Amino acid sequence: MDTAPLLDVSADLLVAIEQAWQQRIEAPAAAQAALQDLHAEALATANTTAAARARVGLLLLALRAGTQSGDPFAELEAIDAQCAQAHDALGHQRLNIIRALMLGEQGRREAAIDLLAEGKNAALAELPPGDALLYLNLLGNYLLEAGQISAALGIWYEGLERARAYDQPAETVMVELNLAVLHLRYCDFGSAALLLEAAWSRMKTQGLTAYRLVCAGNLATTWLLQDRPEDAARLLREMLDEVPAAFDAFDRQFFEIMLVQTDLRCGRVQEARARLDLCRARQVAQQLDAQLGAPLTLANCECLLAEGRLEAAQAEFARLAPLEDASQSVDPASNYERLGLELRLHEAQGNLRAAWLTSRQRQEGLVRALRELRAAEHLGRQVRYQCFRTELEQRMLRDSRVRSEGALARITDAHRELGARLTALEGLQMRLKEMALRDPLTGLYRRRVLADLLPREIATARDQSRPLSIALIDVDQLSRINQEHGFAAGDELLRELAHIIRILAPSPALGLRYADEEFCLLLPGVDGAGAAQLLARMQNEFQRRSSIRANSANDGVSFSAGIAELAVKDGVDSIIGRADLAQYRAKLRGRAQLVVAGGTG
Incomplete structure (x- = not known):
């Protein structure tokens, strides 16, 4: 796609279209x-x-509403040609999303996957965050339909990270719902609940209405499978009471059937029976989708069992279609729920062997489904859900599993808090170590650093046959300055000299606070003459910048320094000793003196 500047663009009009x-x-x-x-x-x-750009949006809305007339592919190609003429890369990428939707509706799923996968990098670079998330969500849906669970999870988690980073609440909910439904389908109820609760909270906080029924229905289902029927019932009643206009006949029937199940789990058998009879009458009167027949039968069977009508419950259960092969099931969660009801029937009959076999089949189906999900997550999410793998191996009952999840969550929080504290402690230790090595008045390193550094510098200088010099600097008449101007003035003088050393010393030179009024300057790669020239510049700058001004020829500020260049026989003590002796000789000569020590051969 040509990415030249857009032609004939009216900024206000494009903003309104966006x-x-x-x-x-x-x-x-x-x-x-x-x-x-x-x-x-x-x-x-x-x-x-x-x-x-406006036609792109109208085409997408028409496709979603099912109101597109004529040949949609011809319309799409005409719009794409218009986008190419206008050099509109954004419009072109949005059309690729629509093209993939149309291919999917025609059953050409592999073609849609190829289109989206090949153009993914360019699309993410050119699309704004909301459209990029729509792109990733669509690709993940098609990958899941093709049985590529690992790839779908990778795409959706990428989308979730982008959505949270760019603050896209509606798109975040869209991706969270897809991930949650997948985890729910494969019996990972803990992860599904976390994702659905986050999506539900975000929808209520942001005032979002799209996907609200889908989120509420799946969240209630998850809570029911987690043995949280009161939470599920409260949510279902809230939806039925507060947003009745949002329901069509199918959605209302689905929510009412779920409410029957929650009432039964909460012990409200009479209320459940009354609601169930209304659901059964509505199913016949409104000729609702046969897809709701199995949930209605399961709810009636559970209600009969709760009423103690065991034979009627068994007969109702027998009306259900044979259970899918667990190894081939596309919805392990439904099998898990149905086997739970069958288990309760066997227990009510007192058939302990059949109950044990059903319980084992149920647990094996749960383990198989979760193992398949974990294998799919291995590439990107293995660590995040490792605690749930332990849960699989223990094959705990539902009530103990819920308690374990709570314990694992608290452990995870404790580990996270401990990690944060350890990180903070390490940072504090580094700061304390640095503070211990630096002089608080001047900010220069203390004398102890020289003991560690000088032997290495001497070895490096000899290995590389380069010079090394060291200078000891002493502020002249600092005691007199403290007496006449105060200790604060003396401290300021030391800070000024330290600042001059820092700004004038060439890299990798190092200045240190050597004693009360004494500084040390380590000069790798600098010979004695070069060191003397550098110290002379520092002397002039020190006198120029000083806050204490001279009142006579013998007043003002200065320093004296002794310089020693590394000689053949020098060690740590000898080079420091020669620099110290040179400094002593400089002090004997008077103020502002520089003396370079002679070599030792």
């Missing part, structure tokens, strides 16, 4: 009306870019 596009999830009708008006305005002003 705002309408952002409404496509939460308010599709409003988005469609706005895009139609903006498309007409773009045509009236001959703005080809805006017209093409």
Whole structure:
């Protein structure tokens, strides 16, 4: 796609189109009306870019609403040609999303996967965050449908990280729901609950309405499977009471059947029976989808069992279709729930062997489903869900598993807190070590650093046949300055000299606070003459910058220094001793003197 600058772009019009596009999830009708008006305005002003961009949005909304007339591929290619003419890379990438949707609806899933996978890097570079998440979500859906669970999980987790990083609440919910449904399907109820609770909280906080029924239904199902029926019942009643207009007949029936199950788990058998009879009557009267027949039968069987009508419960259970082979099931969670009901029937009959066999089959199905999910997560999420693998091996009952998950969560929090404290402690130790090595007044390293550093520098200088010099610097008449101007003035003088040493010393030279009024300057690669020239510059700068001004020829500030260059026979003590002797000779000569020590052969 040509990425040259956009042609004939009206910034205000494009901004309005983008705002309408952002409404496509939460308010599709409003988005469609706005895009139609903006498309007409773009045509009236001959703005080809805006017209093409608006047509992209209208095509997507029409496909989702099922109102597209004519040949959608022909419409798409016409819009794509318009985007190419306007050099609109964003419009082109959005059309690739729509093209993949159309291929999927035609059953050409592999073609859709190839299209999205091949263009993924370019799409993520050119699309804004919300569209990039739509792209990744669609690719993950198709990969899952193709049985590529590992690849789908990798794509969705990538999308989840992007959504949270770029603060895209609607798209974050979309990805969290996909991940949660997958974990729920493969019996990973703990992970599913975490994702669904995060999505539900985000929807309520942000005022989002899209996907609300899907999230609530799956969250209630997960809580029910976690033996949290009161939480599930409260959520279902909230949805049925507060947003009745959001339900069509199918959704309402599904929620009512779930509420029957939650009431039964909570011991409200009479209330469950009354609601169940209404559901059964509604199923016949409204000729609802046969897809709800099995959940309704299961709910009736569970209700009969709770009422003590064992024979009727057995007869109702026998009406269900044979259970899928657990190794081939596409919905292990449904098998898990159904086997739980069968287990309770056997226990009520007193058939302990059949109960044991059913319990074993149920547990094996649970282990198999979770093992398949873990294998799919191995590439990117193995560590994150390692605690659940332990749960598989222990094959705990549902109530003990819930308690274990709580314990594992607390351990994880404790580990995280401990890690944070250890990191903080390590940082504190590093800061304390640095503080111990540095002089608090001047900020230079203390004398002890020289004991560690000088032997290495001497060895390096000899190995590389390069010079090495050391200078000992002593502030002249510091005691007199302290008496006449105060100790604060003396301290400021020492800080000024330390600053001069830092800014004038060439890399990798190192300045140190050697004693009360004495500094040391280590000069790798500098001979004695070069060191003397450097010290002379420092002397002049020290006198120029000093806050204490001379009142006479014998007043003012200065320092004296002794310099020693590394000689053949020098060691640590001898080179420091020669520099110290040179400094002593400099002090004997008077103020502001520099003396370079002679070699030792």
